[in-house]
Amino acid sequence: MKGKDSSPEVPITVHGRSGDGRVVAVAEDQAFGEVRPFGRWVPWLVLSFVVANVVMFVVTMYVNDCPRKSGFCIARFLGRFSFQTFKENPLLGPSSDTLYKMGALQVADVVRKHQAWRLFTCIWLHAGVFHVLANMLSLYFIGIRLEQEFGFARIGILYVISGFGGSLLSALFIQSSISVGASGALFGLLGSMLSELITNWTIYANKLATLLTLVVVIIINLAMGILPHVDNFAHLGGFLSGFLLGFVFFVRPQFGWVSQRNALPGYATTSLKQKHTMYQYVLWVVSVILLISGFTVGLVILFRGVNANKYCSWCHYLSCFPTSKWSCKSQLVSCMMNQTGNVLDLTCLSNGKSNVYVLSDDDPSLIQSLCNQLCS
Incomplete structure (x- = not known):
């Protein structure tokens, strides 16, 4: 449902974006537990993001005002904060009309009405209680340790750009319904953990164990995206954006350079150590080129109104794979x-x-x- 008189109603098959914080917690402990920290920051930004997302959901429910607009509501004792019926929204949340008003991603409006801001606003909205709780749990487990290791500035930029990358890929492939959720940004944080491990490979002790843990976590989370009504394109777009950004933002100095720099007088090593290895520089340059070119091409294609499904007949399986238990066909x-x-x-x-x-x-x-x- 849309919010303006001249706009259409959007079905509540809102494509949610969610992760699994319990599984991710194992990976982040493996990834950072063995690395000597080069600095620690108080993780205030991630906690602020959690609060902001929860506040936005509360505001969305206030605007929704189910008793006045719909009549039939769940938990009517909550007043205007009561939920739409399970038939309309099984996630215990607002109507799609309200989500649209608050800035959900609607491709037709992005392309035809030039409302590109929806590519950003949608990552701060959630379709229901279950949706926001799952995403905030994931954000807490992934984001806290990342911010402690790398600071609020890099994590904040990575979070927003990854969320934008998820929205961009979602807009190119899912054009018949609205989409909301922070998991494009969350998968960006997850992807950056993998690239951080790769670019700082030499400073890890149990490299293969850490890599295997991260790969298993990534596969599990992406596999959950093939369920119906889950926007896996947002997951994939966020993951790829975060993976490339990790090579740019999370490069650590090599231990030899750190040891040489902090050596006591008289104990300095005779040979000079480089701060970074050549492969770290190569990964940095390649990632910057791929990010700029990818976002540029994606935005040009989007604003030309191209439906990417026409040029990739199998890509829809990445977001929903039909089985005997469910169907991916739209009614x-x-x-x-x-x-x-x-x-x-x-x-x-x-x-x-x-x-x-x-x-x-x-x-x-x-x-x-x-x-x-x-x-x-």
Whole structure:
């Protein structure tokens, strides 16, 4: 459901973005428990992010005001903070109309109305109580240790850029529903842990054990994304962004250079040690090039209105893999249309909902998209 009179209703098949904090905790203990810290920071930024996400969810529920707008609500004793019915939102949360008003990712608005800010605002929104709790648990376990090791500035930049990367890839492949959640940014933090291990390979003691733990955690979390109604493209986009950013932000000096620099007078080594190895410089340069080119190409394709699924017939399996237990096919919908000039009156035949839209053009794909969004 959309929030403006001229905008369509979006089905509550909101693509949630979530991780598993309990599994990730094992990886971050392995990854950082063996590395001598080069500095420690008080992790205030990650805690601020957790608070900000929770506050945004509370504000979203306040704006939602289910008793006044819907009538049928769960936990009505909470007043305007009560939840939509499970049929509309099984995650115990607001309506998709409210999520849209608060800044959920809606590709049609990003492309046609130039609302690129939705690529950022959607990472601070969550579809329900279960959604926000899962993501904040993951953020706490992953982010605290990363911020302690590398400081708030690098973690903050990595979090936001990874979230943007997740939203960008999601917008290129999922264009028929809205998407919200912080897990694109969370998977960016997870990806940066892997690249941090690779670029600082020589300073780890149990390299293979740490690498195996991280790889298993990554596979488990990405595998969860093939379930229906989970936006795995946001996970993949965030992970790839964070993986490349880790090579840029998390380069550590080699132990030989540190030992030489801190050696007592008379104990200095005779040969000069380099602060960084050549492969660290190479990874840094390659990652910067891939990040800039990837974001540039992605944004150009997005704002040209390209649906990436047309050029990758198998990519949809990355977000939902059909099994005997569930189907990934979208329910077929149809609408009754009455158009006068540029004013379009649509009525969804499956649920009876109707809305009026002012069109800038008569693109059939746009009309079908409005019908899909109107039918829930």
